[in-house]
Amino acid sequence: MPHKRAKASVRKARQKEKDMPVSKDDAKIEDTPKGFSRLLRFKEMAIKRQQEKKEAKKNTDALTTKKNISIQPGERMKDFVQRVESEFQSDMIEAQKKSKPTSDRKKRNQETRKQKRAAKLQKELDLYGGRDFDDLKDNVKFGEVADAPPVLNKIPKARGRGKEMLEQKNKKALSIPDTTAKTAVLKKANGYESEEDENMKALKASHKRKIQNMSAAARIQLDNEREKVIEAYRAKKAKKMNDSVFN
Known part of the structure; x- marks a missing residue:
């Protein structure tokens, strides 16, 4: 039976074989x-x-380098032509493709693609004035925290459509005969107003309307919360200033 244990003599013989040194015949046996x-x-x-x-x-x-175009001795012209055609078929196809002129349809497609690329570039130039915000860099130190929004001392330069709008406003201001009104319009037109600024104005106006429609108790609560936030900000700023002075 397969599950039956071997005799003691057989087991001893196997143990002796295991303890024996490796011989040349053992290399032929594969245990992998x-x-x-x-x-x-x-x-x-x-x-x-x-x-x-x-x-x-x-x-x-090697065969392609050693191609022989000349007719072999005893070879018929028909066999020679067939041999040349079969050997140089790929080269002939490539030569035909290169020599074949481009069709009018292909030329039109190439022209339309060029025009689309040029129109896309022109659109970007009109929108952004040929420049993006890739040239702007913000050097932030490790661990630096912004406690307040930045203070903008300069008006952003008008570019693209914004520049055109600014020029139109200036022209309108110059066409006004009254000097006081002209100066007022020029002062207003000197800045650059984008669509975001207009959206912000609309948002502020909606907030004002909401505050006007609020009840007296809600207004008092809102004012108290605003005062708390302002006091917390001032205390934080004063603490930061003191720390910077002592350090």
């Missing part, structure tokens, strides 16, 4: 798992295929 040996065979076959492909490529390159 079947899966691992299969993987090794696959790898060897893949390497062999790669080498065969390389050799075949070398042979084809």
Whole structure:
């Protein structure tokens, strides 16, 4: 039976064989798992295929370099023409493609693509004035915290459509005969107002309307909350100033 234990004599003989030194005959016995040996065979076959492909490529390159266009002795003209056509078929196809002129439809498609690219570039120039915000850099130190929004001392430069709008406002201001009204319009037109500024104005107006429609108790509560926030901000700013002075 397969599950039956071997005799003591057999077990002793096996143990002696294990303790014996390795001989040349033992090298022939394979103890590697079947899966691992299969993987090794696959790898060897893949390497062999790669080498065969390389050799075949070398042979084809050598044949192409040694192509003989001249007619062989005893070769008929018909056989010679067939041989040349079969050998140089790929070269002939490439030459035909290169010599073939481009069709009108292809030319039109190329022109339309060029025009679309040019129109896209022109649109970007009109919108942004040829510049994006890639040239702007913000040097922030590690651990630096912004406690308040930045103070803008300069009006942003008008570019693109904003510049056109600004020029139109200035022209309108110059056309006004009254000097006081002209100066007022010019002062107003000197800045650059974008769509975001207009949206912010609309938002502020809506907030004002909401405050006007609020009850007295709600207004008092809102004012108290605003005062608390302002006091907390001032205390934080004073603490920061004191720390910077002592440090």
